[in-house]
Amino acid sequence: MSIFIVNDYADAFPRNKIEKSYANAKHLREFADQLQRNDNTQLSSNTISFPIRRLVLLLAGSFNPVTIGHLRMPEIARDYYRLHSIQLLEVIISPVNEFYNKTSLTPATHRIEMLRAAIYNDNKWLSVDTWEAEQPFWTPVNLVLDHHYKIIKQKYGEDTELRLLTGSDLVQEMLNPTKWSPKVANYIMTTYGITCITRLSDTEVNRDDSIIEYITKEMPNQWKQHVEFIVDTMTNDISSTKVRAQIAEGYSVKYIVPDAVIAIIYYYGLYNSTAPISLVT
Numbered sequence: 001m002s003i004f005i006v007n008d009y010a011d012a013f014p015r016n017k018i019e020k021s022y023a024n025a026k027h028l029r030e031f032a033d034q035l036q037r038n039d040n041t042q043l044s045s046n047t048i049s050f051p052i053r054r055l056v057l058l059l060a061g062s063f064n065p066v067t068i069g070h071l072r073m074p075e076i077a078r079d080y081y082r083l084h085s086i087q088l089l090e091v092i093i094s095p096v097n098e099f100y101n102k103t104s105l106t107p108a109t110h111r112i113e114m115l116r117a118a119i120y121n122d123n124k125w126l127s128v129d130t131w132e133a134e135q136p137f138w139t140p141v142n143l144v145l146d147h148h149y150k151i152i153k154q155k156y157g158e159d160t161e162l163r164l165l166t167g168s169d170l171v172q173e174m175l176n177p178t179k180w181s182p183k184v185a186n187y188i189m190t191t192y193g194i195t196c197i198t199r200l201s202d203t204e205v206n207r208d209d210s211i212i213e214y215i216t217k218e219m220p221n222q223w224k225q226h227v228e229f230i231v232d233t234m235t236n237d238i239s240s241t242k243v244r245a246q247i248a249e250g251y252s253v254k255y256i257v258p259d260a261v262i263a264i265i266y267y268y269g270l271y272n273s274t275a276p277i278s279l280v281t
């Protein structure tokens, strides 16, 4: 995978912008580095005897394109697990294979490149894994989890947990047997478990009960102990579908999609992007 685009547009990243604007403010650079180091201490946790639970999350999806809605998910999960004294070791992002039957799915190479650009500054505890995308066919999520769990156990030890990180719309879909095979959904729930972040969705609007109550009511009893719900206090309704529509109409998606990802979209003319966009100068 070429990193040409990532390097080319690295200037669009906020940290570099700070450096340019405050050419002499060395302390800002040091401060940013320190923040980054603090983030990355997540990885050196092998020596830490506390907390008790050690966890890796798998974020599976289309990322067509990756949005700040996706990028907030690991952050929200990390805060949640910190509060519960659980060590979140890393989040693996797995873009779906292009043979997944979904309309308007951009080739995996582009989605991977956009994801890599999006996590460029966070690439110690977030990773983009291409195993799923590289398979000659679509692989159901249960098998993607099985694949990663083998590696995670070798890397961090047998007692490390792997869970699927999702938005609440995906858990709702898992309850629908026309969308997910109940056998597969049940395997994922009971073998790995789900960390589910609330997501505002059209179906939630005008409904009296919260999305968590709604999903819990619908769920088989044996699943309930396996789902950890996290309430996003800044619930957003950002979706890749809406982003694609905005781009096709020539509207701005700045601050909804990272600048480096916008650059990639326009460079390749993805999502019927026609008008040039103004990146941060």
Ligand SMILES: Nc1ncnc2c1ncn2[C@@H]1O[C@H](COP(=O)(O)OP(=O)(O)OP(=O)(O)O)[C@@H](O)[C@H]1O
Pocket: 060, 061, 062, 063, 064, 068, 069, 070, 073, 165, 166, 167, 168, 169, 170, 197, 198, 199, 200, 236, 237, 238, 239, 240, 241, 242
């Ligand atoms: N804004 C968001 N808030 C919470 N979860 C989100 C958000 N956007 C995406 N997700 C979650 O990220 C995972 C991957 O989503 P996916 O890449 O399919 O994005 P999407 O925006 O739902 O895509 P599309 O609009 O193309 O169907 C899913 O679990 C989804 O629920």
Ligand SMILES: NC(=O)c1ccc[n+]([C@@H]2O[C@H](COP(=O)(O)O)[C@@H](O)[C@H]2O)c1
Pocket: 060, 061, 062, 096, 100, 102, 139, 140, 141, 142, 170, 179, 180, 181, 184
């Ligand atoms: N049976 C399954 O394993 C199954 C079914 C539907 C979606 N998914 C997964 O859910 C993720 C998101 O898909 P959608 O964007 O279609 O909601 C993708 O990673 C896809 O592979 C898995």
